[in-house]
Amino acid sequence: xxxxxxxxxxxxxxxxxxxxxxxxGFRVLPAAAGGVLGIMGGGYxxxxxxxxxxxxxxxxxxxxxxxxxxxxxAIAGASLGTGLGIxxxxxxRRAVIMGFAGFGGGAMAGYVIGRLVWREPEGRWAGAAIGxxxxxxxxxxxxxxxxxxxxxxxxxxxxxxxxxxxxxxP
Amino acid sequence: MRRGIVAAAMVxxxxxxxxxxxxxxxxxxxxxxxxxxxxxxxxxxxDAGHAIEERYPVMSVLRGDVEAWSRQLRGDTSVxxxxxxxxxxxxxMSAADEAGYARDSLVVQAQANVVAGPAARExxxxxxxxxxxxxxxxxxTEGVARLQELERFLDRRRANGxxxxxxxxxxxxxxxxxxxxxxxxxxxxxxxxxxxxxxxARKARxxxxxEDALRRSRGRVVLFAxxxxxxxxxxxxxxxxxxxxxxxxxxxxxxxxILQDLNSIPYRELTRSLERSFRVYPPLVxxxxxxxxxxxxxxxxxxxxxxxxxxxxxxKVSDVGHIAGMRYRLAAPGYGKLxxxxxxxxxxxMVAAPDKDQLSCDGTGDALRECMTRAMASxxxxxxxxxx
Numbered sequence: 001x002x003x004x005x006x007x008x009x010x011x012x013x014x015x016x017x018x019x020x021x022x023x024x025g026f027r028v029l030p031a032a033a034g035g036v037l038g039i040m041g042g043g044y045x046x047x048x049x050x051x052x053x054x055x056x057x058x059x060x061x062x063x064x065x066x067x068x069x070x071x072x073x074a075i076a077g078a079s080l081g082t083g084l085g086i087x088x089x090x091x092x093r094r095a096v097i098m099g100f101a102g103f104g105g106g107a108m109a110g111y112v113i114g115r116l117v118w119r120e121p122e123g124r125w126a127g128a129a130i131g132x133x134x135x136x137x138x139x140x141x142x143x144x145x146x147x148x149x150x151x152x153x154x155x156x157x158x159x160x161x162x163x164x165x166x167x168x169x170p
Numbered sequence: 171m172r173r174g175i176v177a178a179a180m181v182x183x184x185x186x187x188x189x190x191x192x193x194x195x196x197x198x199x200x201x202x203x204x205x206x207x208x209x210x211x212x213x214x215x216x217d218a219g220h221a222i223e224e225r226y227p228v229m230s231v232l233r234g235d236v237e238a239w240s241r242q243l244r245g246d247t248s249v250x251x252x253x254x255x256x257x258x259x260x261x262x263m264s265a266a267d268e269a270g271y272a273r274d275s276l277v278v279q280a281q282a283n284v285v286a287g288p289a290a291r292e293x294x295x296x297x298x299x300x301x302x303x304x305x306x307x308x309x310x311t312e313g314v315a316r317l318q319e320l321e322r323f324l325d326r327r328r329a330n331g332x333x334x335x336x337x338x339x340x341x342x343x344x345x346x347x348x349x350x351x352x353x354x355x356x357x358x359x360x361x362x363x364x365x366x367x368x369x370x371a372r373k374a375r376x377x378x379x380x381e382d383a384l385r386r387s388r389g390r391v392v393l394f395a396x397x398x399x400x401x402x403x404x405x406x407x408x409x410x411x412x413x414x415x416x417x418x419x420x421x422x423x424x425x426x427x428i429l430q431d432l433n434s435i436p437y438r439e440l441t442r443s444l445e446r447s448f449r450v451y452p453p454l455v456x457x458x459x460x461x462x463x464x465x466x467x468x469x470x471x472x473x474x475x476x477x478x479x480x481x482x483x484x485x486k487v488s489d490v491g492h493i494a495g496m497r498y499r500l501a502a503p504g505y506g507k508l509x510x511x512x513x514x515x516x517x518x519x520m521v522a523a524p525d526k527d528q529l530s531c532d533g534t535g536d537a538l539r540e541c542m543t544r545a546m547a548s549x550x551x552x553x554x555x556x557x558x
Binding site for chain 2: 040043044047050051053054055059060061062063066120121122125126128129
């Protein structure tokens with residue numbers, strides 16, 4: 001929860017305060033959804049990086065080591081997802097769909113490749129984890145870039161107003 | 171509303187379906203042997219790195235047990251306490267000029283005091299093995315420096331009359347070979363060295379020395395002891411809930427990405443190499459800690475120890491699931507006792523509290539004393555079997 005609040009706060013700070021006033025009410029929900037999905041996706045990308053590092057001989061010692069700088073992709077994912085939700089819900093929607101597709105496809109391809117490359121039983125799991133992370137990241141970026149962009153906030157939207165997001169920080 | 175209820179029921183069903191099945195194990199108990207029938211008692215205690223004497227009842231129970239057996243047995247080293255690593259949490263022994271030194275000293279002193287009773291000073295020995303936390307999870311010289319602090323602390327206690335020692339010595343992989351009495355050989359290893367500071371030449375030497383020791387020990391009871399266990403049904407052995415940390419912990423374990431898990435590539439390499447050594451003469455028992463539970467697993471492989479014992483719950487407790495060959499499991503504070511009998515048999519008894527609530531006591535004054543008394547009274551033999 002604390003991470004989510006931090007991510008939302010970071011996204012709110014990072015996103016330009018010039019989000020158009022025309023549909024603020026509509027974009028709070030996509031922004032929040034983008035933030036949550038961004039944390040999950042970023043968290044998964046972080047995991048696949050850890051697994052890839054382990055295959056290269058650089059291990060984490062314990063699960064607690066996942067937190068700290070290794071969780072940066074989760075923060076970045078939250079910021080990106082929130083920003084995309086505000087900037088263009090259509091791009092976010094397409095990024096999420098393609099991210100999921102990439103995740104599934106990458107996991108399956110990675111499973112097969114991992115089984116071929118590494119002989120021990122952990123190899124196929126490692127391959128699936130790395131493939132899923134890579135597929136998710138690629139799918140997400142492609143989805144965001146290839147969407148129609150009809151609802152993008154553009155510079156010509158006229159008046160600017162801040163998006164009001166209430167975040168209580170303990 | 172109805173759709174919501176159906177969806178919730180389906181989610182609950184899915185969660186229940188994914189929960190691993192843990193079968194009940196048949197109870198097993200043997201009476202504690204008479205002192206006249208016993209040549210040596212070996213106490214197996216692991217992961218005591220938080221166990222300050224005043225708050226962790228297991229240490230007082232252990233101390234009483236060690237003293238009682240030291241009083242009953244004859245012979246110079248008839249009672250042996252093996253601390254199976256993670257002597258000091260979280261980062262090993264601090265240097266004398268560091269802030270954590272006072273607290274770390276209390277923790278190690280509590281473990282050394284187990285052989286401080288009048289009889290235990292005469293007949294007992296406590297051997298401390300390094301765990302990954304004693305290395306501070308740091309590689310090479312940085313980790314060895316932590317171990318040297320611990321070694322110096324124990325050496326000072328030994329100079330004052332307590333029979334305590336770090337084995338293998340700081341930065342050495344082992345085996346440290348102890349021939350105890352007429353029947354028992356103990357091989358001590360620093361398995362954290364393997365994960366944190368190993369090199370090819372010393373690895374090869376370690377295995378050749380192991381094979382020599384096993385060859386020399388034919389006909390004797392061989393006990394392997396190290397921090398990392400041979401097998402385990404707790405988190406480091408792969409018993410991780412699918413839903414824990416949104417599945418991340420589960421996936422990291424399954425993909426062998428955590429160095430300290432038993433399926434990491436370096437640890438797997440160690441067990442495979444040991445299996446080759448065990449073809450010379452397999453040990454009866456491989457005792458380890460690392461996972462914070464009590465387990466007895468009977469193995470069936472030709473090149474495996476016949477029993478894998480996990481005793482790592484002296485100051486932390488974690489869940490334990492099921493694994494093939496499992497004879498006993500308990501997630502509670504406790505320790506194991508191995509009896510080398512004069513008739514050649516080997517008995518094993520696990521002493522433990524009923525559950526993890528007796529791990530430690532908070533509070534001060536009468537409340538603390540009352541909690542400690544109640545918790546200590548709850549420790550009793552929970553499992554026993556003849557191993558040989």
